[in-house]
Amino acid sequence: MELKRVVVTGLGALTPLGNTVSEYWNGLINGVSGAAPITRFDASKFKTQFACEVKGYDPENYFDRKEARKMDLFSQFAVVVADQAVADANLTEGSYDPDRVGVIWGSGIGGLRTFQEECVNFANGDGTPRFNPFFIPKMIADISAGHISIKHGFRGPNFVTVSACASATNAIIDSFNYIRLGMADAIVTGGSEAAVTEAGIGGFNALKALSERNDSPQTASRPFDADRDGFVLGEGAGALILEEYEHAKARGAKIYAEVIGGGMSADAYHITAPHPEGLGALNVMKNVLRDANIKPEEVDYINVHGTSTPLGDISEVKAIQSVFGDHAYNLNISSTKSMTGHLLGAAGAIEAIASIMAVRNNIVPPTINHFTDDENIDKRLNFTFNKAQEREVKVALSNTFGFGGHNTSVIFRQYND
Amino acid sequence: MSEIAEKVKAIIIDKLGVEESEVTPEASFTNDLGADSLDTVELIMEFEKEFNVSIPDDQAENIATVGQAVSYLEEHAK
Numbered sequence: 464m465e466l467k468r469v470v471v472t473g474l475g476a477l478t479p480l481g482n483t484v485s486e487y488w489n490g491l492i493n494g495v496s497g498a499a500p501i502t503r504f505d506a507s508k509f510k511t512q513f514a515c516e517v518k519g520y521d522p523e524n525y526f527d528r529k530e531a532r533k534m535d536l537f538s539q540f541a542v543v544v545a546d547q548a549v550a551d552a553n554l555t556e557g558s559y560d561p562d563r564v565g566v567i568w569g570s571g572i573g574g575l576r577t578f579q580e581e582c583v584n585f586a587n588g589d590g591t592p593r594f595n596p597f598f599i600p601k602m603i604a605d606i607s608a609g610h611i612s613i614k615h616g617f618r619g620p621n622f623v624t625v626s627a628c629a630s631a632t633n634a635i636i637d638s639f640n641y642i643r644l645g646m647a648d649a650i651v652t653g654g655s656e657a658a659v660t661e662a663g664i665g666g667f668n669a670l671k672a673l674s675e676r677n678d679s680p681q682t683a684s685r686p687f688d689a690d691r692d693g694f695v696l697g698e699g700a701g702a703l704i705l706e707e708y709e710h711a712k713a714r715g716a717k718i719y720a721e722v723i724g725g726g727m728s729a730d731a732y733h734i735t736a737p738h739p740e741g742l743g744a745l746n747v748m749k750n751v752l753r754d755a756n757i758k759p760e761e762v763d764y765i766n767v768h769g770t771s772t773p774l775g776d777i778s779e780v781k782a783i784q785s786v787f788g789d790h791a792y793n794l795n796i797s798s799t800k801s802m803t804g805h806l807l808g809a810a811g812a813i814e815a816i817a818s819i820m821a822v823r824n825n826i827v828p829p830t831i832n833h834f835t836d837d838e839n840i841d842k843r844l845n846f847t848f849n850k851a852q853e854r855e856v857k858v859a860l861s862n863t864f865g866f867g868g869h870n871t872s873v874i875f876r877q878y879n880d
Numbered sequence: 881m882s883e884i885a886e887k888v889k890a891i892i893i894d895k896l897g898v899e900e901s902e903v904t905p906e907a908s909f910t911n912d913l914g915a916d917s918l919d920t921v922e923l924i925m926e927f928e929k930e931f932n933v934s935i936p937d938d939q940a941e942n943i944a945t946v947g948q949a950v951s952y953l954e955e956h957a958k
Contacts, residue, residue: 527897529896529897530897532897593927593928593929593955596921596925597918597922
């Protein structure tokens with residue numbers, strides 16, 4: 464059976480750098496940090512008191528009050544970016560068969576704030592259960608895909624992938640696979656996360672995963688810098704419309720890029736620590752290159768997972784050097800998490816968008832906040848430190864790894880008529 | 881209008897996001913005010929909380945309109 468070609472025809476973003484794709488991209492290429500003191504709750508007693516929040520978001524600009532009240536923030540974000548992407552792709556009624564359009568979304572955690580609030584209410588009561596009837600349907604991670612399908616009437620495959628910080632990339636890969644197998648004409652994919660809550664910050668602090676650089680939030684996310692001390696929690700969402708190539712051509716859709724490969728692997732090593740030699744990361748990049756049927760030398764840009772943790776950054780670099788050999792020195796590598804923070808289950812979505820925009824504009828967004836070289840990292844590698852670089856980007860690879868040892872990687876290629 | 885009726889009306893406006901003028905005694909939660917079954921459960925829970933009463937399920941089934949809610953609560957509120 465011949466696999467079908469899959470292209471990207473629409474994008475949507477709600478990020479710590481801006482609430483549209485163009486604001487997000489402008490923030491990225493200008494090296495803007497999205498970090499600031501936490502506003503979503505009083506963090507004065509927390510070890511980490513800053514995060515990369517979405518700014519200027521008012522649910523009433525997008526939903527009526529009754530509708531918004533029944534949706535956790537992560538679902539609101541999902542619906543908002545899906546709307547943007549559907550509009551961007553010009554998926555107007557009549558231009559598609561709704562039974563052949565799916566929604567495959569990613570969220571690592573789901574409605575953490577809803578879960579926290581309902582449990583706190585119960586704990587503060589007299590033991591009488593007074594759980595809100597919307598508690599479960601607000602909290603469960605899959606409801607985001609449900610909301611998007613209900614809003615647009617998309618009746619094709621519909622579910623949510625959960626693989627921690629790899630969730631959105633798993634969703635993108637699943638969408639790619641279903642379309643190339645001929646099981647859908649188009650799929651709304653991506654991911655959303657809204658975990659800047661007491662439980663989110665407190666939980667990641669307990670894991671010692673977060674930067675505690677409270678005196679300088681904007682320089683806290685510093686992947687590959689010698690003084691990196693953990694990731695910065697982010698929130699937001701990204702949406703992509705993946706579409707079967709002939710379907711997109713037939714309706715005259717604008718094509719951003721082609722999806723040519725997806726790779727998956729597991730570390731099978733530890734619940735939170737990466738494999739020290741980057742074994743899972745190495746395998747996932749080999750897998751994605753094989754799936755895309757390209758040589759390592761064809762890759763121009765790697766948008767790395769690079770979360771700014773001491774261990775994770777090193778093992779990913781080791782893996783890149785094993786897979787790409789000397790070509791690793793010709794590549795541009797960057798961690799856009801230096802600007803956006805780590806959006807957990809949505810990271811793969813907004814980083815896929817960064818990779819697609821790099822391919823489209825031939826600009827590599829930087830890894831900001833580089834002050835001091837890490838002596839354990841090969842200086843000949845080009846991490847695109849501090850300033851965006853113009854270069855031809857025909858092929859971009861995006862890595863995303865999750866707690867549990869889940870590794871995912873996806874490759875986008877420049878599309879020319 | 882009684883104090884109870886005022887509070888009931890305020891809860892309905894808040895939870896169902898409807899206009900005050902729509903909340904007439906005859907208005908049905910599901911047929912006139914756009915509530916689905918989950919909204920109705922939430923309304924009953926809000927009434928229980930606001931008026932410190934416990935409304936058994938078999939009686940909750942009989943509260944389908946604004947007027948029925950007000951009369952039930954006027955009778956049972958502590």
